[in-house]
Amino acid sequence: MPDLSSRQVSQLPPLQAIRVFDAVARHLSFTKAASELAMTQAAVSYQIKVLEERVGAPLFLRRPRQIVLTEAGQRLAPAVGEAFAILGQAYAAARAGADGLLCVTTVLTFASNWLAHRLGSFQIAHPSLAVRLETSSRMTDFAREDVDLAIRSGGGKWPGLEAHKLLDADFTPMLSPKLAASIGGVNEPADLLRLPILDPGDIWWTEWFSAAGVHSHDLARRPGSSMGAQAYEANAAIAGHGVAILTRALFKAELADGRLIQPFDLVGDDGHAYWLVYPEARRNVPKIRAFRDWLLAEIAC
Amino acid sequence: MPDLSSRQVSQLPPLQAIRVFDAVARHLSFTKAASELAMTQAAVSYQIKVLEERVGAPLFLRRPRQIVLTEAGQRLAPAVGEAFAILGQAYAAARAGADGLLCVTTVLTFASNWLAHRLGSFQIAHPSLAVRLETSSRMTDFAREDVDLAIRSGGGKWPGLEAHKLLDADFTPMLSPKLAASIGGVNEPADLLRLPILDPGDIWWTEWFSAAGVHSHDLARRPGSSMGAQAYEANAAIAGHGVAILTRALFKAELADGRLIQPFDLVGDDGHAYWLVYPEARRNVPKIRAFRDWLLAEIAC
DNA sequence: ATGACCCATAAGGAGGCTTTATGCCGGACC
DNA sequence: GGTCCGGCATAAAGCCTCCTTATGGGTCAT
Numbered sequence: 001m002p003d004l005s006s007r008q009v010s011q012l013p014p015l016q017a018i019r020v021f022d023a024v025a026r027h028l029s030f031t032k033a034a035s036e037l038a039m040t041q042a043a044v045s046y047q048i049k050v051l052e053e054r055v056g057a058p059l060f061l062r063r064p065r066q067i068v069l070t071e072a073g074q075r076l077a078p079a080v081g082e083a084f085a086i087l088g089q090a091y092a093a094a095r096a097g098a099d100g101l102l103c104v105t106t107v108l109t110f111a112s113n114w115l116a117h118r119l120g121s122f123q124i125a126h127p128s129l130a131v132r133l134e135t136s137s138r139m140t141d142f143a144r145e146d147v148d149l150a151i152r153s154g155g156g157k158w159p160g161l162e163a164h165k166l167l168d169a170d171f172t173p174m175l176s177p178k179l180a181a182s183i184g185g186v187n188e189p190a191d192l193l194r195l196p197i198l199d200p201g202d203i204w205w206t207e208w209f210s211a212a213g214v215h216s217h218d219l220a221r222r223p224g225s226s227m228g229a230q231a232y233e234a235n236a237a238i239a240g241h242g243v244a245i246l247t248r249a250l251f252k253a254e255l256a257d258g259r260l261i262q263p264f265d266l267v268g269d270d271g272h273a274y275w276l277v278y279p280e281a282r283r284n285v286p287k288i289r290a291f292r293d294w295l296l297a298e299i300a301c
Numbered sequence: 302m303p304d305l306s307s308r309q310v311s312q313l314p315p316l317q318a319i320r321v322f323d324a325v326a327r328h329l330s331f332t333k334a335a336s337e338l339a340m341t342q343a344a345v346s347y348q349i350k351v352l353e354e355r356v357g358a359p360l361f362l363r364r365p366r367q368i369v370l371t372e373a374g375q376r377l378a379p380a381v382g383e384a385f386a387i388l389g390q391a392y393a394a395a396r397a398g399a400d401g402l403l404c405v406t407t408v409l410t411f412a413s414n415w416l417a418h419r420l421g422s423f424q425i426a427h428p429s430l431a432v433r434l435e436t437s438s439r440m441t442d443f444a445r446e447d448v449d450l451a452i453r454s455g456g457g458k459w460p461g462l463e464a465h466k467l468l469d470a471d472f473t474p475m476l477s478p479k480l481a482a483s484i485g486g487v488n489e490p491a492d493l494l495r496l497p498i499l500d501p502g503d504i505w506w507t508e509w510f511s512a513a514g515v516h517s518h519d520l521a522r523r524p525g526s527s528m529g530a531q532a533y534e535a536n537a538a539i540a541g542h543g544v545a546i547l548t549r550a551l552f553k554a555e556l557a558d559g560r561l562i563q564p565f566d567l568v569g570d571d572g573h574a575y576w577l578v579y580p581e582a583r584r585n586v587p588k589i590r591a592f593r594d595w596l597l598a599e600i601a602c
Numbered sequence: 603a604t605g606a607c608c609c610a611t612a613a614g615g616a617g618g619c620t621t622t623a624t625g626c627c628g629g630a631c632c
Numbered sequence: 633g634g635t636c637c638g639g640c641a642t643a644a645a646g647c648c649t650c651c652t653t654a655t656g657g658g659t660c661a662t
Binding site for chain 2: 640
């Protein structure tokens with residue numbers, strides 16, 4: 001079978017010279033080609049000479065008022081024009097395509113509790129941008145996945161990435177009002193231990209109870225879900241299945257309409273936060289800038 | 302109407318980077334592409350990075366054992382391959398075409414009296430070379446005419462051109478035996494003046510008569526043809542219309558078979574000669590080398 | 603005859619491209 | 633589970649291509 005995976009290097013011409021040849025062949029003028037290419041006429045002359053040496057034949061006849069293509073030039077010019085047309089089109093399409101599809105991965109919680117409600121306004125503001133939203137618990141590696149931006153939680157320091165803090169990942173217990181009423185109301189932190197604790201292995205529980213001055217060493221032994229995603233725990237809490245420890249900013253709506261209540265003002269904060277991240281090098285890519293600017297503005301509201 | 306004569310420069314990608322991208326996309330490996338392109342893996346990495354910055358999006362995902370094309374890369378790769386295929390083919394064709402057609406201009410005399418008889422052996426020796434033979438009295442300007450080699454007479458010094466001496470342009474009177482018999486034989490130079498002199502304005506006549514010690518100041522006043530091409534004068538001489546002054550080497554055949562006779566051993570030589578010339582810069586073009594080598598070998602016989 | 607236009611050429615310089623050298627990461631293989 | 637290996641990334645340094653400036657030659661037009 002023919003070896004499609006190789007291409008003889010020697011059969012490809014010097015590309016810079018070919019680009020110049022294309023311009024000259026269209027204008028039939030070194031000077032005009034030079035101005036199109038934004039270089040000097042001398043440079044054009046040089047490149048044509050180089051190409052003529054490589055081809056082994058003159059490509060233009062130098063007539064007094066104008067130049068004309070030799071036979072060799074006539075054979076070459078149409079193909080070169082076609083090749084550059086294809087190239088230019090594909091390159092432009094790649095740039096446009098690269099500008100037209102925005103791929104964002106986020107942690108599930110942020111997607112469902114914050115982003116989902118607001119993404120519409122971004123789409124309206126940028127109708128030419130298609131957004132592909134993926135949720136993933138893995139930390140995305142921009143070198144391995146075809147992703148433009150990510151929203152993740154963490155400390156905010158990742159090498160090679162630019163990070164903007166979106167929300168502090170604070171945490172405080174939340175539960176449904178009905179569940180609270182079922183034990184006659186939750187009046188002090190220790191009351192919570194009388195209820196099912198959702199994801200009791202979460203370090204947040206330990207930290208919060210300790211901050212609240214409540215002994216809770218038996219937490220890890222409790223049966224629990226360890227779902228690890230606030231959205232799931234929140235749904236369980238709303239359904240009255242137990243107490244969840246959640247980030248306030250992500251459940252403003254639920255707290256406001258009473259689906260969840262926050263029984264204590266005490267809020268834990270381990271310094272983690274939700275961050276918007278993307279490769280430093282792509283800081284100025286238009287679609288990335290657009291999403292970043294929109295998201296930071298929304299957050300500021 | 303669309304301006305077909307211009308092409309936005311900005312829409313063309315950096316070509317060297319594109320060439321590298323093509324190789325990488327085919328191999329799906331930086332290292333293998335580097336070896337195809339005969340450069341280092343680091344250089345490939347650099348070029349891909351450059352292109353990715355220009356496109357505004359990553360083109361490859363770096364996975365542990367291999368790389369894969371991103372969406373942007375997948376859009377770009379087929380078109381790039383196609384463009385290079387067209388380019389490579391056209392370039393190869395131009396080179397081959399340039400090698401396949403040999404264009405020679407010669408002065409008429411040399412063509413008809415020397416070259417015509419022998420060109421066949423060149424064609425046999427180089428069956429892949431098509432020869433286009435043009436005759437022209439003008440001195441060909443290689444910058445203005447699509448010509449590979451020229452045969453011309455002169456002093457052998459032309460700037461920018463390489464010249465090989467073919468024949469000395471000596472000269473001596475010749476005529477048909479019948480014409481000589483018509484005046485009872487040509488026994489001494491002055492006898493010639495009793496016959497029609499073909500092209501009497503030719504400086505060669507003056508020089509030859511003067512070398513022969515014959516007074517000939519009335520030559521220029523004689524009616525004559527001044528055709529300026531030996532082939533014509535030779536034909537007239539063979540037909541018995543007069544005496545021509547010709548170069549021996551070009552009429553060996555006619556002298557041998559008696560269509561012409563050379564009545565005197567005295568031969569003039571003004572230092573001119575027939576030369577094979579071609580642009581110095583194209584000294585090593587295969588077809589030029591082939592023709593030159595063949596012609597010089599033929600001459601040496 | 604002189605000016606205008608166009609291409610060719612030489613010399614000089616900047617920067618893109620390449621190489622060398624090294625690091626990092628992940629997988630494979632004991 | 634440590635070590636090796638394969639593959640890409642990165643930094644520094646040198647080269648060489650390519651471009652510019654400057655000038656010349658040749659032709660056509662005024």
